[in-house]
Amino acid sequence: MGNHDGTTRVGRAQPAHQRLSEALRARLLDGEFAGGDRLPTEAELEQEYGLSRQTVRRAFLDLVAEGLVRRHPGRGTFAVHSGAPRYARTVASIDELMEWGDSELEVDEQISLQSDPHRANRLALDSPVIALLRYHRKFGGLVFGITEVALAPSLGEELIEADAVGDGLRTVIRAVDDCLEGAIAGVEQMLNAVAATPEIAAGLGLGVGVPVLYAERLFFDEEERPVELATTYYHPDRYAYRLELRGRVGPRRDRR
Amino acid sequence: MGNHDGTTRVGRAQPAHQRLSEALRARLLDGEFAGGDRLPTEAELEQEYGLSRQTVRRAFLDLVAEGLVRRHPGRGTFAVHSGAPRYARTVASIDELMEWGDSELEVDEQISLQSDPHRANRLALDSPVIALLRYHRKFGGLVFGITEVALAPSLGEELIEADAVGDGLRTVIRAVDDCLEGAIAGVEQMLNAVAATPEIAAGLGLGVGVPVLYAERLFFDEEERPVELATTYYHPDRYAYRLELRGRVGPRRDRR
DNA sequence: AAGTGGTCTAGACCACCAT
């Protein structure tokens, strides 16, 4: 008989399973179930939130995928006690990539149009012109990364008009995501070690030729079109790329 | 009335939704739906596989999470045309980390017990003794990475007894996973750039002091206990760490 | 209007675990 809440809800903001998983996520992050405690059972949540069992289960699916809880048949659902006092930087999802909590961003060179055939090609543009932005990122007053962001010229102009790019910004991709209304659907990242060029060395306060962590990120929209290309050089003593993977996402291989 | 297939199935190998998602995954990787083609609809798959709609949807959930397909209300389900001819190395899941397709592993130093307080501490061991293994990895005859793996001594002995560690091995963590019966449930990875020590330089065929990509991986079991600590140095010209993220796993941030 | 995926409910059977 479908939706049981009676009302036809003009603008149902979110699905119920999503509201529930967010509610539980909030309770988890508040520490209500720290230390690996047991969460309410499905039956209890059905009662508490007035939902069907499948909807409750759907909410748990998300939390399991995020690695926030673990479920054991016959025993219950348990909070994953987040190993350390929550790692300095964990980049396990696109949303986290877009946040970059407590660092400061300072623009070195505002968006301008440049001819850059290589980057234009990476962005699948017809012309060799791209919009380029340069900035560095500080933590505790020390520069730990310098970044160049390449965008399609049209998108660059939109960002300028929206006055979206300034020192208050957290991440460019976040501004792009807002501008495109949440269209960012994927990233390809590449990390490697390179020797600091004189320019990079100066920017990071390092010696020329010193090892530097290099990251290249290509963001895609929902239609698999490249949207933004960001290249960053990180100070190896002030930053390390961290990634946490939980659960087995992917082809569940055969157990022999 | 529950399972509709009549038979009580002594050892149901896998859930139906999992069998279906694997079948579809196989068809996708075979290229049956290359180029962003449309996949069969839910109704068609219900017919074809004799399943209920929810079960078909459950199978699609996994494929969406893996980024293999994308679904559009009112339009259908479409294969994600994997950007390039499938990247050399994409490490987006624990299972992929355990595979490491087409490279050769050659053991430099078989498992032996060592006193190493620091690594023992990382593995949450009581004594400072660990089991240590060293190997390098080749691709096309060229060494691109050298690795040290630290394990609890008991686990190291199990691996030796099982004769699991040899040049035919693909990954150590895979052997450990088999040994523990699929208990590996998480990884924390850290990547950085370091200068090659004489030892590393010799192993990789590089000059001393040259930038090298360094990766540290700590694997956890289902109870959040550290199981294996692997440290690898990669030849920067022969390997780059690649990571592909699809979809938005994680707290769906508020749209303003 | 017909078809698509998105959501939700109600009810069932099962394997597992604690008691």
Place this chain on the structure above:
DNA sequence: TGGTGGTCTAGACCACTTC
């Protein structure tokens, strides 16, 4: 034995896209 999560079905309503 009763409770837990895991699986599956049947049927419903909805918003969206395409024709």
